[in-house]
Amino acid sequence: MAEISVKVDDSGGAYISLAAGEVRDSVQLDELEDAGRIAALESLVLHFDFYGRLIAVEVTSSASSALPPGLLDQAE
Template identity: 55%
Template sequence: MAEIGLTVSEDGGALLDFSGGGEIRESIALDEVADGPPALESIVLHFDFYGRLARIEITDSATSVLPPGLLDQSRPG
């Protein structure tokens, strides 16, 4: 099973890290996706050098975006 780091900050943001801290080459905010759920306004996808998804950032209201079971496993950021 792959290890995914989840850090939740005091300001309500969160970071799911698939890369183990690797370099990010490109980031795409999903706040401009039309007709999507409100949670998209808080999600930024980060991609590594090879174009693979490396991180998912929740910019605010992580408790509204992520499932409670996942948040229970997070570490403070």
């Protein structure tokens, strides 16, 4: 099973690491055409490695609104 780590910062953001690797590309989901329909998309950023694999999800603000409480309970 993959080891997922969750880190929450003092400003209310969070970083969910899904795999080891260096971030090569990032996509801010607030740029999507339909992002206004789901409030959490405004604060999500997907991070991809060299091969285009998703390695992390970043919540830039209001992690408690964007993520399930159970996931935040495991935060470091």
